[in-house]
Amino acid sequence: MSLESIQIGFMPPADKVSAENLLQLVAYAQSKGFDYIVSPINSPAYRRVLFEEEEPQNPSLRAWRAGLESFRPEDLVLRTADHSEFIVGTISDWQDFDSQDLKVRLHSELALKQQFNWASHLALGGVMLPYPPSSKPLSNYGRVLTSSISMLPYTACWLRVPCMDDELERNVAEELQGMKSWERWNTILNMAGSQSKLGIALELSATLPTDKVLDRWFAEPVKVVIIPEDIFLTNNKGYPVLSKRHQHVVRKFMRFKPYFMISSSSLPKLTLDEFSDDLLENSLASPHADYLRYLYRTQDTLGVIDQFATGYQDYLQAPLQPLQDNLESSTYETFEKDPIKYQQYELAVERALLDRPVPTDGTPDVTVIMVVGAGRGPLVNCSLRAAEKAGRNVRIYAVEKNPNAFVTIQNMKASLWGDRVNIVFSDMRTWNPPEQADILVSELLGSFGDNELSPECLDGAQKVLKPDGISIPANYTAFVAPMSSNKLHADVSSFKDLTHFETSYVVMFKAISLLAQPKPIWVFEHPNRKDIPLNQNPLSNHHNIRSGSIEFTSKTSGMIHGIAGYFESVLYKDVLLSINPETHSPGMFSWFPIYFPIKTPLYVPAGGQVVLDFWRLTDTRKVWYEWQVSCKVEGLGVIHSSSLHNVGGRSSSIGLY
Amino acid sequence: MSLESIQIGFMPPADKVSAENLLQLVAYAQSKGFDYIVSPINSPAYRRVLFEEEEPQNPSLRAWRAGLESFRPEDLVLRTADHSEFIVGTISDWQDFDSQDLKVRLHSELALKQQFNWASHLALGGVMLPYPPSSKPLSNYGRVLTSSISMLPYTACWLRVPCMDDELERNVAEELQGMKSWERWNTILNMAGSQSKLGIALELSATLPTDKVLDRWFAEPVKVVIIPEDIFLTNNKGYPVLSKRHQHVVRKFMRFKPYFMISSSSLPKLTLDEFSDDLLENSLASPHADYLRYLYRTQDTLGVIDQFATGYQDYLQAPLQPLQDNLESSTYETFEKDPIKYQQYELAVERALLDRPVPTDGTPDVTVIMVVGAGRGPLVNCSLRAAEKAGRNVRIYAVEKNPNAFVTIQNMKASLWGDRVNIVFSDMRTWNPPEQADILVSELLGSFGDNELSPECLDGAQKVLKPDGISIPANYTAFVAPMSSNKLHADVSSFKDLTHFETSYVVMFKAISLLAQPKPIWVFEHPNRKDIPLNQNPLSNHHNIRSGSIEFTSKTSGMIHGIAGYFESVLYKDVLLSINPETHSPGMFSWFPIYFPIKTPLYVPAGGQVVLDFWRLTDTRKVWYEWQVSCKVEGLGVIHSSSLHNVGGRSSSIGLY
Structure with missing residues (x-):
């Protein structure tokens, strides 16, 4: 991670921004050292298109509906492209896409499209959509958004999502807080398809959900983090700071380099009087933005792993094949x-x-x-x-x-x-x-332990060992866990073929979330005196076949995009190597985890069982893995399962020669 | 459906068939007018490969395991390719693919592959696999079957499936009978992928499950129907007949022209003595087979619809576009x-x-x-x-x-x-x-009512009508239902592109099963005085936008492969046209139903809610549908949902000009 700066924007209260004070606000934000300002595209006046009289009495609205009339000047806050490179636009929040009233539905859709069109015309860098209130259904909203997003070829599009649910729901058990928020995002993303360009503007609040619930957001495309001014505390020097917990969360998001937005509930003083006492204060940079930049600069010094990892994060690499190919x-x-x-x-x-x-x-x-x-x-x-x-x-x-x-x-x-x-x-x-x-x-170990054919190589080498000789390593165990990662799944999908869904990848994980802690699936021990006759080569490789069916309980709801694989190895007695997150050898960077994708992501409800079926198979020429993922719910049985991946090693295998 | 004959086979008890009496059994079956005989490929002796001593003591088994030793003569019932065109082979039932014992798992797999290889070598027309007992897990069985089926390029492969579950389970509520049997088949098919060549040999029993449970089998690839001799009754002339319920079910399956097998629990008398009293009896055709042929011959005379439908069943047709194209x-x-x-x-x-x-x-x-x-x-x-x-x-x-x-x-x-x-x-x-x-x-009605743009045409024609004039039809309503059909889904999949999954098809349904009764989703009324000014053309087509979100309760578990669409129309007062199954105008054949596929089939548990979200949308040049399917379970919420299909009409639409 380089030390280049992060982008921080100023978000004044939407209802206080108008065409009249926009330029002053831009000037204010620039003077305060912000990188951009967040402004509504439209004024409240534009809401007329939902509620004006029925057509025969209103030829203007009929014409608008038929696409024959555009915005009136009073409809707009952003009337020109001036400063558009400094502005992120927000979409009005009065649309009701899932209204029972067909006219309200239709006009909401037409209004959204008109705003998207205008944002694109102004060449705004980004637009932000309001979060649909959780009391409302989502299907027409999702449909409209999915079909309209293509109207923004150059403008980023973010859905504003609270990390906690509506006030009303804050009284539910801690475990459930912030659940619905993700569920609703997931519903929309699922409609739009995982390769949609829709991102998230995640809004932090004074109360944060549990780590487990927050964790899921790291597997989603969080492009913006919104921090309300009023969740800052004041330190004893009078400066705004964040609580320890908020610092920790913000720093975790900084790894993804999102845009930050400081939202304010009141308008700043805009009329600068050169001779007033405010001069000094006003010409200083925003202390909130300063504080975020300070957090960014003072992240833990990059360890060896992070230095090594730069450029590798979430990048799909084919595993090494040291038997088939000579390493460079x-x-x-x-x-x-x-x-x-x-x-x-x-x-x-x-x-x-x-x-x-x-x-x-x-x-x-x-x-x-x-x-x-x-x-x-x-x-x-x-x-x-x-x-x-x-x-x-x-x-x-x-x-x-x-x-x-x-x-x-x-x-x-x-x-x-x-x-x-x-x-x-x-x-x-x-x-x-x-x-x-x-x-x-x-x-000879790979990320999954045996995936670079250490078992087969050591079986062959074993005859050079005395009957009481020892092997270093003495054993290695493969670990698996169900994982969520929109990013990795979208990357595999982009190849548009089955082969890439049936191949494993070595990946430095970043935008992922494990749905449960990894569990061991099988082990190899060396020397293997049971299966291999003394001083001989093995007759076949059948003894290196492994399989396992492992059940996990998912503590939150989530989407399964595949399986994360790790290994632990005993070199000798208590001398270990591990890349399993719970026991990872500190500072060791030789192995990234391995990612086994599945073709169609599967939803698992909170408390649901995830079953990973895994095989290591072999014929005379190669070794390969097959895998399948299922979800079970008590009382319902299996609610869905993936197809069997990589049947007979048809898409990927490791050559024995 | 033509009147050509059905194929009926004779299935003696597997443990009574040996290499020694095989030729006699073939001669017997031929003399009885059977079209084929069902015989085990292997003798019970072959079971030795599971249970013989461990390798070092048994070099022969080690060699077998390494692929260096084939069958011994005593392992086989089918030793030569003689009469192979008259024989369907069955796979031995002692394999235990999901055993805890790794050796048993491996040897079961190797034994299955060896049997498949031999069946292919003998060029048998079909092999039948035993049903895995419902007390056992399925994952390794499914994996082995999926990877082995490609070893049978020319031989059909059927999984024997009881229509009722094991005896043990017959005490459960009637609603649940025969459920698990389908669930297990579905698990295996899901692993193998919907385009697998694996078929079903469905075994009837004296007690049959409810119609609702049986119905699901019509959406599956049932290629063989097994009828045990002992479920036949004896009529007052001493001939074997089936109960009314069994007749009904057998006749329903006859529409699919499966192979039939008459299974017998005892071996027939094989030594023919020319001078014995048995001569006459023995030279007569099997009365069971005769009875099935009688049922086949005496099916209801084909109605006009069936005559018309010949060749259309389950065939995917593009809907007509009478506005864009001139009909022939x-x-x-x-x-x-x-x-x-x-x-x-x-x-x-x-x-x-x-x-x-x-x-x-x-x-x-x-x-x-x-x-x-x-x-x-x-x-x-x-x-x-x-x-x-x-x-x-x-x-x-x-x-x-x-x-x-x-x-x-x-x-x-x-x-x-x-x-x-x-x-x-x-x-x-x-x-x-x-x-x-x-x-x-x-x-102007299409299979879905409005899908050939009747609304748009009649809106345009409405100005020729007097203010008190009437339109025939007065209205039409679109109906939808979630449906299951492996066949139709596999046919759409075979195009290997998104476009075909986002297109609707007019289909004469055969191998399908509705998961719930169709429900109305929207209606069009004519004339439309509310939206269209008197004597004018409509200003836009927005009033012909429709949408609906309809919830169904699925009474059985099942796979959703898409949506079945129908229409009902009021021509005038109580004069109706309908292709909705519940109200279908008797004898009318002008319209087949319409099929909207979904890309990834969704599982719905028994009692689960299926939500169909449907839109009819329009722009100035075209009309199109978008659709999405979700499953909800009480207490869990949405357990999965399809992506939004045909966004913006990207894959299919109906041109307005």
């Missing part, structure tokens, strides 16, 4: 920079060495370590350092199949490692070693 | 054959004429009738006959815009009508008549 040097270099991962490997090797009994029969104390998939050598270095710390002698073999990486380890041997390390150019699955190993060290 | 002569001819429609028009005109007061002031008694959209003249003939019956004088104007049809009415005037009829070549909306009409007669 830059890929190795990126991963070698991880400050935590190799610390953990070093610690694991050190502990394993210390646990080995020192021979008492006079034979020399030498532990044979084989690093399989040595790459450019970082695990060899770890092993050498570990041996030194543990004070034990080691003989290391470094096995690598990538001819380009092998060049590097040849240099390493020549310049650094010497006789302590034997380098071998071979695929670990087919290598015939001169002796057997005490410790087999590998780094 | 054959289209007119088809519609003119309707025996009911013109009877009703004649009656309506007669009643309207009789209701007109005879002038008492000495002016001549002449009623002016204008037929707008006269086509080839059938309504002119109706009006002339009606005048004769009513004993009133008429002066008729026949207005037609289609130059080809106009040729025909010129001939009609010359040869038949003479001075009583004035013919006018014009669009009714722009015609300037020499006098005004007492009665305006038109036949």
Whole structure:
């Protein structure tokens, strides 16, 4: 995240803005250091189109209805395109799209379209729609909005949404606060389609809903955050500040760099008298905007992960296929920079060495370590350092199949490692070693643990290990959780084919929300003495088939857009690597989570069960995943389920060769 | 429906069929006039692959698992391709795909695939899968089936499904009987995807579920109907017959021409002794099969509708666009054959004429009738006959815009009508008549009432009508109902684009099931004095905008694949036309219902609410429909909703010019 500034707008009370004071307000906002001002497009006078007399008596309204008459000057606040680059327009709030009165419905629709047309003509940067009151139905509103939004080719369009529901509903249980607000947004978005350009202007309030409820908004296209002036507190120096909770929420939204709007319930003093006492005060920047800029500047210094993540957030990457393809040097270099991962490997090797009994029969104390998939050598270095710390002698073999990486380890041997390390150019699955190993060290894990075929590679390498030898890692477990992310789903949808819905992606998550905590789905252990005969290759790969059916309870209602995948691995005893959010190894950045999309998003009601069915399957040439998501509700059974994704690996698989 | 024969198979008890008696059974079935026999592919011996000792002790099973060993001879009932054209194979029922034991799961999958492979190798016409017991989970079964079905490129594949659930469940309330059976089928179909080639072999039982529950099967791909011998009754001549209820159900399925299977719980006497008393009996055809053929032959003589419908059933047709396109002569001819429609028009005109007061002031008694959209003249003939019956004088104007049809009415005037009829070549909306009409007669209705723009045409024609004149039809109402049809949805899906999901189709429904009775959604009345100034054209078409949000309660669970549309029309007072199933004008065939698909089928639980939101919208050039479907459950709110279909008429519309 760069430190460039955020955009903050000034939103005076809509009913106090008129064509007459607009220029003064613009000048005021500019003097106060705001980046834009929020103004109604129309004056209250325009409401006449809803309530004037019936047509035969009113030829003007008939003509308007037939599209033959435009705005009258008194209908408008924004009469010209002057300063339009400094203005965000708001749509009037008196339309009633779902009225029982057909004329009111029709005229509301025509009025909205006329306002959109005008906003587009003025080239406003954005327009904001009022939130439809929660007492009203939504279907015609959703329909009108969906069909009208294409009238704004260059102007952003935001629906104003309160983060808490109407006052009336504030008395409901804490769990339910702010629920309906999201449900109504979701209804509209669902009508418009997930690829709609409609965004959210989320309005904060003095009382905020629970984190769980707020969390859902991070999976939605929040483009604007509205902060009313009156939720600011005053600190002991007299300056406006936000409560800790509000600071936390605002900072969380700052990651998405939305526009901010400071809304005010009263009009500022607009007539500047050069000689008045107000001069000084008036020429100072807005303390509210200043405070937000201060919050933005003083975000936690970016950690290594965030530096690394810049540009990767919510970007869909294909997982690596290290068996099929040779990794590039830059890929190795990126991963070698991880400050935590190799610390953990070093610690694991050190502990394993210390646990080995020192021979008492006079034979020399030498532990044979084989690093399989040595790459450019970082695990060899770890092993050498570990041996030194543990004070034990080691003989290391470094096995690598990538001819380009092998060049590097040849240099390493020549310049650094010497006789302590034997380098071998071979695929670990087919290598015939001169002796057997005490410790087999590998780094073949993917974001989902087994998704880069660590199980198959280590099964093949296992015959180089002594009967009592150990593998680092000792095991790895895949974790899954149902997740919500309009952004990622829309990105996958944009490919417009089935293949991309049946492919997994490695993604640095940002605009997502987990509907439940991740749960383990399966585990792989090494060495695998049960399925693989001693000193042999496995006869088939059937023992690496896995499946699981995991049930989650969704605490809020939400849309499921797919499955988030993570792994935890035991390297050795209590030395762990984890990208599972609950146990994430602090500071480790080598792995982003994995995202398995589903074709059609599924709604889950609060308290509903989400069932994830997952398979890891194999044939003689490849490994692939299949997945399916269902929702169950007590008393109703399964209320919907996705189709089975990636049947037979038809869309995506990992090649064994 | 042609009278060609149905295919009936003989299904002996699976555990009694062996490689040894197979040929005798084939000969027996042939001698009994069956079209095929149903035999297990494998003998019970094959079950060994699930339960033999673990691998290290059993190299043969390890080899089998690795795909290196095939069937042993004793594993098979069907050992050769002899008579394979006469055999339907059944898959063994001991597989347990969702076992907790991973080995049982894997071996079940491998065994199924091996059987599919063999069935394909033998070129069997069909294979039948056992129904998974309802006590077991389905997810791995569904996954295995979905991925294996492609191994049967030429062989049909049917899942055996009981129409009633397991014995255990028969004690539940009548409403629930047979529910779970469909739910489980739906779960499997949902995994496989609606375009799967998987069909149903529906097994009837002595007790049948309610019509409502049975009805759902007509929307599913039932390819086989299994009738156990022991549900037949014996009539007083000693012959097997079915109960009235069973006859009714079997006849209903005969419309779909499925395969029938007569299943027997005991093996027939196979050793024929030429000199025994059994000879005569044994050489007679199966009385059960004979009875089914008798039911098939004696179906109700095909009515006019069915004759007309041959070839149209479940075929998606684009609705007519009579304003944009000129109808062809054959289209007119088809519609003119309707025996009911013109009877009703004649009656309506007669009643309207009789209701007109005879002038008492000495002016001549002449009623002016204008037929707008006269086509080839059938309504002119109706009006002339009606005048004769009513004993009133008429002066008729026949207005037609289609130059080809106009040729025909010129001939009609010359040869038949003479001075009583004035013919006018014009669009009714722009015609300037020499006098005004007492009665305006038109036949502009589409399957949805207003979908061929009758409202717009009659609005334009209304100025030719006297202030107290009447329109025949006086009004028409559109009806909608949520419907289920895998077939129609799969047909629309096969176009693989959004456009076809946002288009309505005129369809002679067959493989469909309504989830609730149709309800009215909007109405058009003529003449429309409220919105259209006297003797003028309407200023805009806004008054023909309609919308409705209709809620239905679904009495069973089901999948919604779209919306069925119908119309009812009052021609004059109590003279009606209707294609709404509940009030359908008997024998009238001019209109099939209309089908509005939805992109993603939605599941509705039993007792759930289905909300259909529907709009008829207009701009200056066209009229179009938009629609959306949602499901609500009490206490949960909306559990899912479709996107808004056909936004702004982007995929389909009806041109005004």
